Amino acid sequence: MSMNKKHWIVLFAFGLFIYACKKDHPVKEEIESWLGFVKPVNFPDPEYKFANNPITKEGFELGRALFYEPRLSRNNTITCGSCHIQSSAFTQHGHDVSHGIDDRLGTRNSPPIMNLAWNKAFMWGGGVYDLDLQPIVPITTHEEMDENLENVLNKLRALPKYTGLFKNAFGSEEISTAKFMKALSQFMLMCVSSNSKYDKVMRKEAGMSFTADEQEGYTLFKQKCASCHSEPLFTDGSFRNNGLGISPINDQGLYAATLKETDKYKFKVPSLRNLQYTAPFMHDGRFLSLAGVLEHYHSEVQDTPNLDPVLKQGNRIGIALTQNDKVKLTAFLATLNDTDFINNKLLSEQ
Amino acid sequence: MKRIERILKVISLISILLMVTSCAKNNDVTPEFQETNLAPLSVEFDNIVGERTLSINNTGSPYKNLAGEAFTISRLQYFISNIKVTTAEGNTYTVNPDSSYFLIKGDDKATRFAKVKVPEGDYTNLTFTLGVDSLRSTMPIDKRTGVLDPAAGGGHEDGGMYWGWNSGYIFFKFEGNSNVISDDVNGDPTGKKQFKYHIGFFGGYSAPTLNNIKVINVDLRTAGIAKVRKDRQSNIHLFVDVMKVFNGTNAFKIADKPNVMFDDFTAKIAANFLQMFKHDHTEN
Numbered sequence: 242m243s244m245n246k247k248h249w250i251v252l253f254a255f256g257l258f259i260y261a262c263k264k265d266h267p268v269k270e271e272i273e274s275w276l277g278f279v280k281p282v283n284f285p286d287p288e289y290k291f292a293n294n295p296i297t298k299e300g301f302e303l304g305r306a307l308f309y310e311p312r313l314s315r316n317n318t319i320t321c322g323s324c325h326i327q328s329s330a331f332t333q334h335g336h337d338v339s340h341g342i343d344d345r346l347g348t349r350n351s352p353p354i355m356n357l358a359w360n361k362a363f364m365w366g367g368g369v370y371d372l373d374l375q376p377i378v379p380i381t382t383h384e385e386m387d388e389n390l391e392n393v394l395n396k397l398r399a400l401p402k403y404t405g406l407f408k409n410a411f412g413s414e415e416i417s418t419a420k421f422m423k424a425l426s427q428f429m430l431m432c433v434s435s436n437s438k439y440d441k442v443m444r445k446e447a448g449m450s451f452t453a454d455e456q457e458g459y460t461l462f463k464q465k466c467a468s469c470h471s472e473p474l475f476t477d478g479s480f481r482n483n484g485l486g487i488s489p490i491n492d493q494g495l496y497a498a499t500l501k502e503t504d505k506y507k508f509k510v511p512s513l514r515n516l517q518y519t520a521p522f523m524h525d526g527r528f529l530s531l532a533g534v535l536e537h538y539h540s541e542v543q544d545t546p547n548l549d550p551v552l553k554q555g556n557r558i559g560i561a562l563t564q565n566d567k568v569k570l571t572a573f574l575a576t577l578n579d580t581d582f583i584n585n586k587l588l589s590e591q
Numbered sequence: 592m593k594r595i596e597r598i599l600k601v602i603s604l605i606s607i608l609l610m611v612t613s614c615a616k617n618n619d620v621t622p623e624f625q626e627t628n629l630a631p632l633s634v635e636f637d638n639i640v641g642e643r644t645l646s647i648n649n650t651g652s653p654y655k656n657l658a659g660e661a662f663t664i665s666r667l668q669y670f671i672s673n674i675k676v677t678t679a680e681g682n683t684y685t686v687n688p689d690s691s692y693f694l695i696k697g698d699d700k701a702t703r704f705a706k707v708k709v710p711e712g713d714y715t716n717l718t719f720t721l722g723v724d725s726l727r728s729t730m731p732i733d734k735r736t737g738v739l740d741p742a743a744g745g746g747h748e749d750g751g752m753y754w755g756w757n758s759g760y761i762f763f764k765f766e767g768n769s770n771v772i773s774d775d776v777n778g779d780p781t782g783k784k785q786f787k788y789h790i791g792f793f794g795g796y797s798a799p800t801l802n803n804i805k806v807i808n809v810d811l812r813t814a815g816i817a818k819v820r821k822d823r824q825s826n827i828h829l830f831v832d833v834m835k836v837f838n839g840t841n842a843f844k845i846a847d848k849p850n851v852m853f854d855d856f857t858a859k860i861a862a863n864f865l866q867m868f869k870h871d872h873t874e875n
Contacts, residue, residue, distance in 0.1 A: 293731050361797070368757040370796040373732040374741070377755035381746050389746035418742045419732045498757045499800040500792075500855055 274587060278358070281435035283443045283473050287358035289372060289430060294423045296430060299409040304428030306406055307421065309590040312396040313376075314342055314386035321379065321425075322590060324351040328583050330515035331355060331432060337526030341385040348384075348490060350526035353519055355512065355582070358430045361478050365508045365524040368498035372429065373422045394421060434514050434582040442576070443473065451576065458573025465560050466513075466570070468551050475513040475577065481549040482506040484542030484559065488525055505546050517578040531574065535567045622711040622820070624682040629708040630821040634674065634717065634829065636695045636703050637871070638667060641834035647698045653769075656837035658844045662769035662786070667697030667833060668752065669763040670723050670738070671705050673806075676817070677716040684709045688727070694738040694752065695831075704826075714817040715810070717827055721864050722762030722804040728793040754791060757853070762803060763790040763864065765836060771846040778849050786845050788836065789852040790861055803861035807868050815873035826874040832867050839863025 278296045280287065294300075308325075311317045324339045325331040331354035333339055339347040349365050363369040369378060379385040380393060397403040397416050404414040411420050441449040451459060462470075471477040480495045487506065495504040508524045522528040528537065542552050542559035552559055562570070582588075622628065638645040640654045645664065653661040671693045674686045685691075686707045693705040705719075727739065735741060739760070744750035752761045765788040772778040772786060779785045794802035809829065811817060817825045837843065841859040851857055 290731075293733065364756070369755075370729070370758060371731070374755070374758050377741055377753070381755050389749070389751065390742035391745050391751075394742055418735065418740050422732045497853065499795065499798065500853070501798075501800060 278430055278433075281433065281440065281444075281473075283440055284356075284435060285359065285473075288361050289358040289426075291358075291430075294373070294426055296427045297410065299406075300411070300424050300427040301431055303403075303406040303410040304424040304426065304431075305588070305591065306403075307397075307425050308428050310397075312400075313380055313388060313393050315388040315392075316342065317396075318342060319386050321354075321376070324379070324385070325354045327585075327589055328518065330434070330518040330579075330583055332519045334518060334520065337521050339385060341382070342387045345384040345387075347382070348492060349524050350521065352511065353515065354429050354432045355434045355514065356474055357432065359474050359478075362480070362509060366492075366494045366497055367480060367509065372426045373419075376422060376425050390418060390421075394418065397421070428588075432582075432588055434579045436581040437514065437579040438576040440473070440579075452572070454569055454572040455576050456573075458569035458571070459576075461566055461570050462573050465562070465566075469510045469549070470513050476510045478510065480504065480507040480509050482545060482547045483508070483538075484545065484548050484552050485523060485527070485537070486541075486543050487545055488527075492525065494524070503547060507547060513574055514577045515579055515582065516574055518583055531571060532567070535562055535570065538562065539567075621678075621713045624678060624680070624712050625710055626684065628710050628821075630711045630819045631824050632676070632707055632709045632714075632817060632819050633824065633826045634671075634705045634707075634719070635826055636671065636705065636829055636831050638695075638697050638703070638831045638833060640664070641832065641838075645697055645833070650768075654834065656834065656845070657842055658837070660769055660771045660837075660845045662767050662771075662845060664697065664765070664767040664833070665785075666750070666764060666766040668750065668761075669695050669721060670752065670760060671695055671719050671721065672723055672727070673718075673720040674705060674707050675718040676709050676712075676714040676819075677718070678712050679715045679816075682710075682712065684712075692723070692727070692738055694744075696750075709819055711819055711821060714819060715812050717809040717811055717817070717870075718806060720804060720806050722791075723760040723793060724804060725793045725795075725802075728759050729796055757791075758796065759791050759793050761789045761791045763788070763861075765790075765833060769845045769849075771844070772849045773846070778846075786849040787852065788850075788860060790857050790864075791852075792857060801855065801858060803857055805861055805864045807865065809868060809870050811870060811873060814870045815875070817873050818875045823875060828871050828874060830869045830871050832869065835863050835867045836860060839866045 275298045278291070307313065308321045311320050313320065319342050324333040324341065326333060333351040336351065338349055339351040341347060352365065357372055360372070361370065363372065363375045364378065369375050377390060380388050380390060394416055403416065407416050407420060408414045410424055438449065442451055469477055469479070469481060493505050495507040516531055520529060522534050528534045538560040539562040540559060544553065544558055643654065645667065648663055648665055650663050653663050655661050672691055673688065674691050675683060677683045686709065691707065694702060696702045741753040744752060752764065754761060767786055768784045769786060770784055772784045774780065774782050790803055792801040792803045794800060794804065811827065817827050819825045837845065841862050848856060851860060
């Protein structure tokens with residue numbers, strides 16, 4: 242009996258010890274760094290069906306490992322992160338078109354991995370409408386990773402690192418297409434950019450307000466840009482022909498996927514967030530700077546088939562922008578840059 | 592003699608009796624149609640080329656289409672799905688979609704049967720889809736298992752049937768070689784004289800686009816109805832004549848169209864699919 246009493250005392254002491262440990266730093270840090278997917282208060286409800294793929298810390302960590310895994314490419318040289326670099330808001334800064342395996346060049350500009358939970362369609366020219374199916378495209382494209390999915394899964398199955406990570410994330414060591422895709426989605430869904438100055442002003446965070454130039458730019462933006470680049474994602478997710486001159490390779494955009502005449506030369510409306518880090522611009526990266534883009538809308542829009550009606554109002558083609566408009570718009574667009582996003586350690590290669 | 596006659600009489604009587612009883616076994620009563628009373632049925636997709644059997648890469652004796660073009664076949668693969676059977680009384684049974692997707696491969700005889708379970712009954716009509724319906728083409732990744740796994744069969748350049756960049760499945764993949772194919776960009780610039788017909792398009796994910804899904808209806812009354820019973824393996828034997836790709840209603844020359852994948856001409860070829868299937872007989 243006295244032994245039993247002693248046991249209880251020891252157990253109680255252990256309990257106290259564990260309790261004290263829990264209060265300590267590591268746990269606190271972990272809670273701070275892992276909040277899961279949080280919808281920013283100034284954002285609408287996401288499009289992605291989270292019920293089919295609930296985000297967990299372990300699933301996200303597996304997805305992150307896969308995102309930075311060169312075995313996704315034929316000769317184990319290219320990762321998703323090669324063309325989607327965090328410091329460039331997950332684009333391939335400085336490359337007009339993506340630069341993939343064996344120094345091959347694609348035909349389109351690498352788009353940002355950003356706020357994908359709110360995307361209905363993927364790729365500049367559409368064709369993919371489910372984030373869980375998107376990674377197949379770069380993995381199998383000749384100029385990107387030039388690999389097939391079966392080989393990728395077999396390479397991963399041979400590595401204890403991955404059987405372990407899959408077990409952590411999904412409860413078993415089995416590596417299937419669905420689990421692989423879902424893990425990648427979990428990482429990509431966590432790439433949320435919502436901490437720009439604009440967001441803080443909109444959320445009325447303490448002391449945050451636009452300068453006079455930014456405010457004027459915001460007003461101009463709402464008049465001249467917001468019909469396609471709608472807030473707060475700065476894209477309405479639609480496909481439109483914005484009057485770019487037809488490229489030498491005659492990239493017909495959405496038409497290639499739908500074969501509908503009315504889709505010729507339509508490309509997905511990109512977000513205007515993080516422009517500071519994501520030049521060059523447009524589906525083929527033809528404009529090196531924002532100034533080039535603004536000039537396009539002001540004076541270079543061409544009346545090609547299916548030109549968007551908003552760029553063809555009255556007798557004018559394009560959007561009239563004075564020099565002053567351009568300065569103010571540029572000031573406003575700079576408030577959409579999100580340094581937290583490009584520096585978020587959680588999203589970096591570990 | 593009389594004795595012999597009597598013996599003969601007895602024998603004939605016995606044999607008549609035997610015949611009658613055995614007949615009764617064959618002419619069994621059609622079972623009552625009950626959705627839960629399932630029995631095996633197979634549909635055999637026996638690939639042929641015009642008047643000849645399918646032989647892969649038979650360069651020694653190539654096939655010849657209506658236009659007189661000699662060709663060989665290196666790959667033939669297609670999806671069969673949504674199998675449905677109907678009795679003379681009009682009772683219809685649709686196989687559960689989860690067990691109703693089959694990838695038939697010309698170079699793998701083991702894949703020629705679509706084996707399903709349907710209620711016991713006498714079936715006069717068979718319906719199936721050549722391709723993958725839009726519901727399955729847009730389903731979540733977890734549902735894409737087995738032959739519908741995007742990783743199955745390697746990439747779409749090999750035996751794979753999934754298109755990544757234009758999300759969907761290739762319904763019908765038909766590849767081969769013909770000397771009529773030019774070596775320039777209108778033919779095969781690699782010089783391999785290869786033709787490739789990858790026919791897909793399920794009608795669009797969010798907005799209607801080209802729909803090449805073909806529903807095939809086979810009347811079984813002429814060549815033999817399927818008597819599905821628990822103690823038997825009824826097999827509907829179909830001939831699938833891939834020569835119809837070239838010689839069907841929308842006949843075309845290989846030299847004119849050696850590669851058809853992502854354009855409106857896929858619809859012309861898909862229309863020819865309707866003529867490919869011929870019911871030869873049923874093994875009951």
